[in-house]
Each structure stands twice: as structure tokens, then as C-alpha cells.
Amino acid sequence: MKKKFALMLAVSMAVGTVLTGCGDAAGKAADTQANEAEGAQAEDAAQEAETGAAESTDAAAETDGAGTDGDAAAAGAGASADTGLVYAVEAGSAGEAAAQDNGLQTNVVASQADALMEVAAGTSDAAIIDLLMAGAMIGEGTSYPGLTHTTELTTEEYGVGCRKGSDLASYINAVFGESYADGSMKETAAAYGVQEALVEQAEAEFTASAEDSDVAYIQEKGSLIVGITEFEPMDYQDESGEWVGFDADMARLTAEKLGVEAQFVVIDWDNKIMELESKNIDVVWNGMTLTAETTSAMECTNAYCNNAQVIVVPAE
Numbered sequence: 001m002k003k004k005f006a007l008m009l010a011v012s013m014a015v016g017t018v019l020t021g022c023g024d025a026a027g028k029a030a031d032t033q034a035n036e037a038e039g040a041q042a043e044d045a046a047q048e049a050e051t052g053a054a055e056s057t058d059a060a061a062e063t064d065g066a067g068t069d070g071d072a073a074a075a076g077a078g079a080s081a082d083t084g085l086v087y088a089v090e091a092g093s094a095g096e097a098a099a100q101d102n103g104l105q106t107n108v109v110a111s112q113a114d115a116l117m118e119v120a121a122g123t124s125d126a127a128i129i130d131l132l133m134a135g136a137m138i139g140e141g142t143s144y145p146g147l148t149h150t151t152e153l154t155t156e157e158y159g160v161g162c163r164k165g166s167d168l169a170s171y172i173n174a175v176f177g178e179s180y181a182d183g184s185m186k187e188t189a190a191a192y193g194v195q196e197a198l199v200e201q202a203e204a205e206f207t208a209s210a211e212d213s214d215v216a217y218i219q220e221k222g223s224l225i226v227g228i229t230e231f232e233p234m235d236y237q238d239e240s241g242e243w244v245g246f247d248a249d250m251a252r253l254t255a256e257k258l259g260v261e262a263q264f265v266v267i268d269w270d271n272k273i274m275e276l277e278s279k280n281i282d283v284v285w286n287g288m289t290l291t292a293e294t295t296s297a298m299e300c301t302n303a304y305c306n307n308a309q310v311i312v313v314p315a316e
Contacts, residue, residue, distance in 0.1 A: 085125035088118035092270030094289040095128035098153040098309040113230045131308040136233040149310040157303035161284035166214040169299040173204040192233040192246040197305045224255040227267040227281035234287040251285045273297045
């Protein structure tokens with residue numbers, strides 16, 4: 001009996017030891033799995049953090065790049081004109097309007113020729129004038145060899161201005177069409193170096209006003225009074241004091257076809273509309289830019305020349 005009891009006790013103890021050992025192994029396995037899971041979670045978290053940091057870095061780099069591009073664009077826009085300089089401009093001109101649009105400090109003078117004199121004398125840092133005038137007046141072999149033009153601030157077109165409602169604009173359009181077709185307009189443009197700027201002219205028919213005709217008024221008084229400023233190569237005086245230039249020659253041709261004499265009168269360009277309305281002049285024919293102001297206040301012809309406003313500075 002004692003032997004049987006002892007044997008049973010030994011078996012019981014052995015089973016307990018085995019069970020205890022299994023429990024320890026299971027616990028260790030569970031602990032190991034938990035640790036591995038925690039490690040995986042930690043690793044995932046670390047990777048996510050690293051990825052997030054990389055994305056943040058990329059985003060920051062993109063932002064920096066955008067800022068750089070923006071700065072470059074702003075710099076490029078500002079490069080067109082230096083706001084720290086003083087620009088000589090003709091009163092009431094497209095050059096003055098371009099300066100105002102670009103927020104530039106101006107020295108307003110009576111003519112574009114005066115604007116060039118300001119730069120040559122050093123009393124203004126730069127000037128804004130018509131490209132066609134710059135081609136004739138600055139650079140080697142011209143009146144101002146020490147000046148050069150840089151940025152083109154605008155592109156525009158020239159037209160001739162008449163009194164609002166005047167049939168003279170229609171008459172001039174007919175002259176333009178005829179002279180372009182027969183080649184005389186191109187020959188005149190070539191004589192003054194503006195042939196590349198010439199705008200093709202379509203055939204046009206003159207339509208007279210039934211009442212208050214300007215053409216009839218001009219023919220009755222026997223003169224076409226042309227308002228101008230000193231503006232080579234459009235209107236300027238030669239050595240004998242005669243007014244010549246592309247505009248002057250075309251105005252003279254128109255007067256001839258009207259059967260009257262062309263008379264050239266120097267006007268204050270800023271007052272050109274008032275000069276027309278008061279009948280001190282019959283037409284503004286002086287490289288006039290077709291702006292919203294001029295086309296609303298005057299009866300304007302078709303565009304006949306392309307142009308631009310350019311910045312003129314000392315060549316050095």
C-alpha cells in the first residue's frame with residue numbers, strides 16, 4: 001500500500017512539473033510574441049515618422065522652390081524698369097502713360113526731343129519715347145550717339161486724329177488705301193526708315209458728311225492745318241526749315257488731293273484735343289498712339305504704323 005501511494009505521489013509530482021514547464025514555455029512564448037508585436041509596432045511607428053519627416057522635408061523644399069520661382073518672377077517683372085530712376089517723358093504722351101502704369105518717377109517735358117536732351121545732359125536718368133523716334137535719334141550716326149534704348153514697355157499703333165464726327169478721317173483712310181496700293185506710301189516710309197513698321201492699308205472709300213462736313217470746311221478755307229511736335233522721323237524740320245518726315249509728307253499728300261495747302265503748327269501735345277475742338281488745327285498728325293482716350297475724344301483713322309514705348313539710357 002505504501003509503495004502504491006509513493007508511486008502515485010511520484011507520478012503526480014512529475015505531471016505537475018511537466019505542466020509547470022509547459023506553462024512557463026507558453027508564457028515565455030506569449031511574452032516573446034508580445035515583445036515582437038510591440039517591436040513591430042514601434043518599427044512601423046518609426047517608419048511612419050521617418051516617412052512623415054521626409055514628406056515634410058519635400059514639402060518644405062517645394063515651398064522654398066516656389067518662393068524662389070516667385071522671387072525670380074518678381075525680379076524679372078521689376079527688371080523692365082528701375083523705379084529708383086527719374087524718367088523724362090513728354091506731357092500727355094503714351095510714354096508718360098507707360099511711366100505711370102509702371103509706377104515710375106517722371107520729369108515731364110514739352111516734347112520727346114526734350115526728353116532725350118534731358119538724358120544727354122544728365123538731368124534725367126532715362127527717357128521713355130517712341131521706338132520709331134529712338135531708331136532715328138539715338139545711336140551711332142545720329143544726334144545722340146551716346147544713348148541707347150533698352151526695354152520695350154508697350155506695343156501700340158499710330159493713327160491720325162480729327163475732330164469727333166469729322167469726315168476728314170474717312171478722307172485720309174481713302175488716301176492711305178490708294179497710296180498703299182500704288183506703292184507711294186511704302187516709298188515714303190522707306191525714305192524715313194519706317195517701312196518695317198508700316199501697317200498694310202485696305203482700299204477705303206471716302207464718305208462725306210451730309211451736314212457740317214470738315215472736308216468741305218477745309219476746302220473752302222483753302223488750308224489743312226496740321227498739329228505736330230518736333231518728332232523725327234515723323235515730323236521735323238530740315239536744314240532749310242521745311243517740315244519733313246513720314247507724317248509730314250503724308251499730310252502734304254492729303255492736302256494736295258484736297259486741293260489745299262498744308263500748314264504745320266507746333267502744339268502743346270497735352271492740349272491736342274482742345275486744339276482740335278477749338279479749330280486751331282484740323283488734324284493731329286504726329287505719330288499719335290491710338291489709346292482709349294484718343295479714340296473716344298477724336299475721330300481717328302485706321303492704324304498706319306506699329307510702334308512701342310522704349311526706355312532710353314546712356315550707352316555706358
